Amino acid sequence: MERELLLLGLLRRHSMHGYQLHEVIQRSLASCADLKKPTAYALLERMAQRGWLTAHEEPAPERGRPPRTRYTLTPDGEAAYHRLLRENLATYQPTTFPGETGLAFLDTLPPAEARALLQDRRALLADALAAASAAPPHEGALQIVVDHQRHHLRSELAWLDSLLARLPAQGDITS
Amino acid sequence: MERELLLLGLLRRHSMHGYQLHEVIQRSLASCADLKKPTAYALLERMAQRGWLTAHEEPAPERGRPPRTRYTLTPDGEAAYHRLLRENLATYQPTTFPGETGLAFLDTLPPAEARALLQDRRALLADALAAASAAPPHEGALQIVVDHQRHHLRSELAWLDSLLARLPAQGDITS
DNA sequence: TTTTCCATGTAACTCGTTACATGATTTC
DNA sequence: GAAATCATGTAACGAGTTACATGGAAAA
Numbered sequence: 418m419e420r421e422l423l424l425l426g427l428l429r430r431h432s433m434h435g436y437q438l439h440e441v442i443q444r445s446l447a448s449c450a451d452l453k454k455p456t457a458y459a460l461l462e463r464m465a466q467r468g469w470l471t472a473h474e475e476p477a478p479e480r481g482r483p484p485r486t487r488y489t490l491t492p493d494g495e496a497a498y499h500r501l502l503r504e505n506l507a508t509y510q511p512t513t514f515p516g517e518t519g520l521a522f523l524d525t526l527p528p529a530e531a532r533a534l535l536q537d538r539r540a541l542l543a544d545a546l547a548a549a550s551a552a553p554p555h556e557g558a559l560q561i562v563v564d565h566q567r568h569h570l571r572s573e574l575a576w577l578d579s580l581l582a583r584l585p586a587q588g589d590i591t592s
Numbered sequence: 593m594e595r596e597l598l599l600l601g602l603l604r605r606h607s608m609h610g611y612q613l614h615e616v617i618q619r620s621l622a623s624c625a626d627l628k629k630p631t632a633y634a635l636l637e638r639m640a641q642r643g644w645l646t647a648h649e650e651p652a653p654e655r656g657r658p659p660r661t662r663y664t665l666t667p668d669g670e671a672a673y674h675r676l677l678r679e680n681l682a683t684y685q686p687t688t689f690p691g692e693t694g695l696a697f698l699d700t701l702p703p704a705e706a707r708a709l710l711q712d713r714r715a716l717l718a719d720a721l722a723a724a725s726a727a728p729p730h731e732g733a734l735q736i737v738v739d740h741q742r743h744h745l746r747s748e749l750a751w752l753d754s755l756l757a758r759l760p761a762q763g764d765i766t767s
Numbered sequence: 768t769t770t771t772c773c774a775t776g777t778a779a780c781t782c783g784t785t786a787c788a789t790g791a792t793t794t795c
Numbered sequence: 796g797a798a799a800t801c802a803t804g805t806a807a808c809g810a811g812t813t814a815c816a817t818g819g820a821a822a823a
Binding site: 419420422423429449450451503508509510513514515519520521523524525530535538545559562565569572576 | 594595597598601604621623624625626677678680681682683684685686687688689690691692693694695696697698699700701705706709710712713716717720732733734736737740741743744747748751755
Binding site: 609610611629630633634637652653654656657658659660661 | 772773774775776777
């Protein structure tokens with residue numbers, strides 16, 4: 418659902434063709450959403466069939482370039498956008514972290530090795546945080562999203578550090 | 593991959609049959625992993641074919657009950673477990689939050705409505721935190737996982753509160 | 768009498784990804 | 796001459812879920 422919301426939200430600002438949409442998402446939303454090209458095209462087609470979008474075949478902008486299909490939001494699409502947006506905002510989907518599975522079995526490893534592996538994870542986390550912090554300010558509410566990303570990464574880093582700090586206490590992890 | 597790691601880690605403690613595994617996961621790991629029954633059975637079968645597990649057909653424990661298949665870790669399974677565990681611990685997979693999509697378009701809603709919707713989200717988040725905090729202590733490294741859950745939920749709640757606090761400043765969200 | 772529990776699955780489906788095809792045009 | 800850019804797709808695949816089937820026994 419949230420991929421449809423994303424496309425609708427972008428098309429609401431101004432109509433675009435699929436390639437453009439994919440570019441915008443890759444370029445300025447890569448941290449919070451990734452939408453592959455075939456997925457984007459398929460979703461656009463499906464939403465057009467539902468009547469949420471109209472598809473306009475446009476001739477090539479420059480010669481030698483393929484023609485493009487411009488998608489525009491319909492009133493039904495606008496209604497769907499608001500419905501999806503309200504549902505998304507009012508809902509909380511509990512997140513399940515793939516990294517937690519390993520943590521559940523941390524006590525099956527010698528503490529020294531556990532420590533070393535988690536140090537690797539810490540380095541990757543720190544990189545991600547640095548990348549997120551270096552991002553230029555975004556327009557409008559997009560800034561809220563990158564702000565949330567940063568907050569989450571900082572929180573994860575702090576927690577991992579606290580885990581590392583209490584880790585190697587003579588082999589007893591839970592003490 | 594992390595579902596396989598989960599099953600291997602549980603089977604490493606003691607051999608079990610599929611139904612039992614699913615019960616354990618639902619009961620004491622529901623917060624950090626959910627694994628449906630058909631998925632569990634399919635994974636067990638696949639790992640048995642790979643030689644990571646051996647499958648023992650056991651007669652019914654009580655009469656009238658169906659027979660069960662007990663899965664036991666092989667040395668290959670033990671090796672796979674350690675490989676998957678090391679990879680999981682040393683890696684960080686950036687999380688993408690479904691709830692962020694809506695936030696990216698928060699400025700398309702009247703601030704009062706945005707506020708009301710996010711209050712709903714806040715209530716769900718608070719519920720989740722209460723549930724996680726009420727959970728009894730878990731054995732061994734499982735406690736680390738619920739600890740991480742709690743930390744994350746607290747962090748999310750704090751961030752959402754900070755967002756709500758700076759939200760309705762005369763309609764300009766980014767100020 | 769209907770429902771629930773045990774224990775195992777199968778079949779169909781959704782969702783999304785990867786890899787590839789097309790075809791002209793510009794860049795290395 | 797090879798590779799990248801634009802713009803659209805198709806085909807195959809993978810992972811996971813939902814809904815259902817089975818069949819006897821115990822509980823509501």
